Amino acid sequence: MAIQKEPLPPPGWGLEGSAASLLEAFPRGQLSEIVGPRSAGGSSLVTSLLAHATAAGALVALVDGSDSFDPAGAAAAGAALRSLLWVRAGRRPDAACRAAELLARSGGFAWVVLDLSTDPTEPSERRLSSLGAATWIRLQRAVRDTPTRLVLHASRHLAGSAAALVLNVTRGSARWMGAPRPTRLEGIGSRVEVAKTRASSPFLPAVSTDARWTLAWRL
């Protein structure tokens, strides 16, 4: 019986053709939010942002509220780890928010990402609920008048009115290679929509709420 060899897909850029518009959607000096459930591609989007920024020579900081960041995966995505400051906040959302505030206020990082995406059964998820509106307003004010893009990644909306941009990431279908039985996970698809946007300057129009992106993340 002939064995069929499955051709591996060529490595591809998830934000094909639309990378610039999506990255530029995040306003400087403002708090933005990426919201998405498990396996929707939110973390892949965050990793791509970090990779794109570090590849361009920028200094970025990642405040890891759930200690789940995978540096090997980020390196595979093209991130320059030497330009990445990783803060492991030990599943303490309050400490993570305070650390992000300090880093954003310093104004020296092109991107500060606060990753508070957790599993619903994690104890830290319950502690997230205890973070009030004042926490997000403090973050908003910390990054104001700085060139930093402060991005909050979570499984649900947290920042409320403090976020100038909210992107919803919805899960597309997983793509498996091989038939009749899957032999390899190729990747997943994601759909990114603008749930909320607010112009940071009258001279810089905000991204339209009609904007949406279809992304593909390959393993």
Place this chain on the structure above:
Amino acid sequence: MAALRRIGCLLVPHFAAAAAVRAEPALAGRPLAVLDGARPGRLVIETSAEARALGVLPGMTEAAAQSRPGEVICRERVPAHEAAARQALLEVGVVHSPRVEEAGPGEVYLDVAGLGALFGDEPALARRMAARARVAGLHARVGIAGSRVAARLAARRAEECVCVPPGTDAAHLRAAPIALLDLSLEMAQRFARWGIRTLGELADLPGRDLAERLGTEGSRLQALARGEDLRPLDPWRPPPRFEETHELDWALDNLEPLFGLFAECAERLCARLEAQALAADRFEWSCRLAARVGETPRTVEGAFVPPVPTHEARAVMAVLRATLAAEPPTAPVTALALRAQSVRVSASQEPLDGDGRPSPRTLAETVARVIALVGPGNLGVPVLLDSHRPDSLRLEPLNAAALLSQAKSTDGEEARGTLALRRCRPPRPAQVRLIGGRPVYLRAAGLAGPIVASAGPWRSSGEWWLENRWASDEWDVELADGTLGRLAHDGSVWVLEGIYD
């Protein structure tokens, strides 16, 4: 009328040997050879007068020195002893004059003009300085003249003290050898070719012709030979000691008040540093602990190095708080001290085309505050280890200047749309039901449900030559609710390594 210039010279001959005798007084008056270098080829670098009388000279090997008749004592050179002796000699000078210059090991010049009202005439002053040096453990010769050269010559010739009357420096120097000027090799060879052997012969040369042949250096040497020394003393100042202490009336057994007292010390210390345009590249702290009656009080100490030299009290306290909170003193504290090792840091100006990135100092201060929040060891630059073991990495401590300089390079790889894995640290135990060797149901903390698609196993293994060898079969799985995860099985236990997101 110009003020009369009077220079005193404190000279300790055979300084390395004198420093060794100062550290070990029992060696006084005995033939001593100071050795330096690696065994077995150690050489004599200095000898005492008694050793020279036995024929032991600098440059000899250790074996040659010990083969001389008489009992020659050999001691290895100890830089710390020499540094202490230099400090002691300088302090002898500082006690007598506000302007003291160190010309080299065992040679100190001081401005003695106008000190008659304090210490009497010059011979009395010279005897006083020699006596003071003896108290400090050094046998110093003292010469006083109108110039450094003349004072040094006077000190060399003196048994203890020689004062050259004012205005007689040139006559005093005439017969002195020209080597007294510490000539360069080229200049010494030139004078030798010309037959100039004494300072008087050099002083008698026509000045204009000498300047034409040797330039300004020749004119300078001739001036010195005539006893003319116009260069002001380069004053030495004792190194500042930055230390703040606090003695407590009662023992303190609570961390917060202790932090408060340390913060006060840090504020005062950093204010002193800033006032002298200095920063500190190392801080040391100590706490004296309360002891029971009859016991000797113990002291706990520690030190830390800030990412960049700093004089910011906040940055200092951020690290000190984290350090003491992690390992608090084991007994109540009765006294505390904070010391700083100062360095001079030149101010750097931000370039006009700056891209807004912080200065290393600002970044270091921010990072210090974040460390105080998350703890040391939880912040840094991730570095992947050369291993196939999953999640092999380490966090490198932050080097602020290096991080900022490396981030400027734009030789990074092109970004790729890679599916990210959110790792479970540690991997979560999982219960997996298999049918036909393939996982069909998963139950792990926070996840439960049928597996609708899976791929694997992908065998990974490594470090088979070590005791902690590892091997695992990895599976990519999709649950019915759309969750994608990675499972691993090491032959006995299933774990959830992470969730694809």
